[in-house]
Amino acid sequence: MLLYIGRRMIAGLVLFVVSSLITFLLLSMSFDSIIASRLGPGATPEQIADMAARLGMDRPVLIQYFNWLGNLFTGDMGSSFFTGADVASQLPQRISVTLSVVLPALTLSAIVAVGLGVWAASRGGWVDKVSQGFSLLGNLIPNLLVAIGLVSIFAIELGWLPATGFVPIEQNFGGWLRSIIIPVITIFIGGAANIANQVRGTMIDELRKDYVRTLRTRGVSPRAILLKHALRNAAGPAVTVLGLTFITMFGGALIIEQVFALPGFGTFAFTAATSGDYTVMLGVMSVGIGLTVGMNLLVDIVNGWLNPKARVY
């Protein structure tokens, strides 16, 4: 198992390097224009070249990349191009705001979706209709419209919940809860719809398998077959889709954060990108790729543990 995890971790590291290199190369195309806009419209080419040299941006891109990567591994992400604030120390706070919306939404999605999916797959009837309708609804309307709709109804029309703003959990739990309810519901709908659909499909596949019939002929209860055998076999694909949903939610939180004025990771990324704060952008990029690679690694490890065939001792 350790060997397996070790191998997956090295593969993940390679993926991170390649993926961040590609993004770095893409971003490097705009380095000149970023410097130019920093210096203002009156900047002469000499001034631009001078500043690029000072920042080390006149070196070959690959050298710049490996220099950045080396610093990254020592925990140094540089300081903001504009404010001079240390990037690495700003990130945790921003990420925690996003996670405080994404994690409750993901947990809620997982619970509701697995319950709904299992129930729909094994019962059929109206439960299945509800589940299918719910899955459809989640895909039908873009998150943006769901967010806008919920805000205009619950915050503006009814005034039950705050429309925007964020209260840190350590400051005021009730306030935090009220501030995340609408955003959480918004991303929950899309996430749960996807997971429920997936769980329903895999559960149906499992329940059609030969071993289910054989267990029935031994007198094993339908409940045990469903929850102990079929669900356990369906857990692998469910974990995979859960991981993907987390990545989608985290990336998609960008739009949600903007609607609800949450000072999260997405807002941080957006502000940096619009102003051309490239050190922050690189930091944001490494977090984005790192989270994706890390989540995939986690999914691989959990699946390796769930599936005896893939399990290595």
Place this chain on the structure above:
Amino acid sequence: MTSQTTASESVAVPAVVVGTEAASVDAPPPADEVRKSVFHRLRRDPQAVITASILLTTVVLGLLANVLPQHGPNDVVFANINLPTGTPGYPMGSNTIGQDIFSRVLHSINTAWVSALIGASVALVVGTTFGLIGGYFSRLRSGVEWVFTVVMTLPGILLLILLMPVTGGDFRATMLIYGFLMSPSVYRIVRNQTIGVSKELYVDAAKVSGVTHTRILFRHILSVVRGPIIIATAFLTGTAIGVQAGLAFLGVGSAEIPSFGAMISQGFRAINIDPLQFIWPSLFLGLITASIVLLGNALRDALEGSRPKPQKISATQTTGGFAAEATEPADPTAVLQVRDLGIAYQSPSGTLNEVVRGVNLRLRQGETLGLVGESGSGKTQTAFGILGVLPLEAKVTRGSVLIAGNELLGASEPELRQLRGTTIAYIPQEPMSNLDPVYTIGSQLVEGIRAAGDLTRPQARTRALELLERVGIVDPERVYRSYPHEISGGMAQRVLIAGAVAGHPKILIADEPTTALDVTVQAEILDLLRDLQTEMDMAIIMVTHNFGVVADICDQIAVMQRGQIVETGAIDDIFDNPQHEYTQMLLDSILDEDTIRQDPPAVVTQGAST
């Protein structure tokens, strides 16, 4: 069908395929026909017709964006700010800076469709091309796979934001990149389908007969992959439109380009002035994306048939008003009596097709009854019907199944559970797929033992180890701890036999228990069953197509053809004097001295040249 005929058929296959190349290479139905029938089905589906009409209307409205409105989308008239909906010249009113909302909505439709077109076509072209390459050329697969793994780790929408300084926020460039980011989903669909199709015999045949790779890819594989691609495209289109709107809402891109996202953002800030300012663009955006998803679902139904149905674990369904009854009188000497059993499957049009049509079987204590027939004759359906484990689509239409005075047809699942394992048990055909892959052999045996009797866990464990030893497993402790994939097929079959006899059943239904095994193991398994039968005084129904097995172990035979028993009797009578011509045919196909070819072998060179 005996093993003899199977062997001769498998030899004959390549010759037939090469000989009739034209016919077999075109194995899938002609593409035009499929397209036509799909189109016909879609035309009759109101969901498809309505959503397609809505989408088409929006496209037309978008094309008329410079004709219908009286104002340009970016014309600012400060005198006309915040006009209500219905104002002459401003059918949807105007926004906070006096722009015509109607004009902006129509131009936003164009932005949305252009985004969808760019995003979906890039994803489609990239994903399909590499999916075909990765799926068809197995040597290139791992490389292609790796590239798409990298694409999948790129940070999605975040990347689009980060690349704003490069793209300048232009929605076309952004959607081009987003197309690449969406391509892995298309790639995976196409790759999986292609790998599946590449294994088909008709593709092999085409390769053997010298059809070029390009031709195979375009002619045979693309025609199969097309359905899933069309469905995926529908959903990608919707996603692209949604993402573009989201980015525009954030303020990515030029303010000169009208977009639903930008309009919603602007209208939302004016919610206290007139909510309609954001409701209009929201309505159109919602209408378009919802129509796309609903159309995608309709397409899926038309191309892939109905979606998988829920699988409720329950006793076999019966037809409405079913009551167990039989014309023949009950036989008190039988441990199991099947009378007039009918099993039907519902066709898509709703009619019931009987696959088991009035089957009668009688099994006495300690007796072995061979249920013989070729595949598709209904013998396995009969076995499942007796056990009450038919698939949900099946319905019992008539008859009676009696075990020790209990009527099984129409009994509930809990009632049947009482009998299963203890009174009636089952040995499947395919050993591996009948074990749950994620639990150890031991835990699966213990579960069955405890379900069939009142043993504690340690007692059940002892019993399981005893059983494993009894069925001839050399190292029971090791097998007890093993997972199914760690043992051989023969061992797995012994494990399944152990599980079946754990509760001392009186009746054992064995569904071709030796078919999936090596010839050397087959005899051992039959010996084991015979020994267990004597030891436990069980009656066995042996479902088989192999008369060798019948001759080896059975006392009685019932010959089945097309859902009916055509002949029953004691084994010697039937072997000596078969009455029904079908039985004669089956017996004639056994490999024995009379049927071995007596003519001299053909000259080898002659055989090769034909």
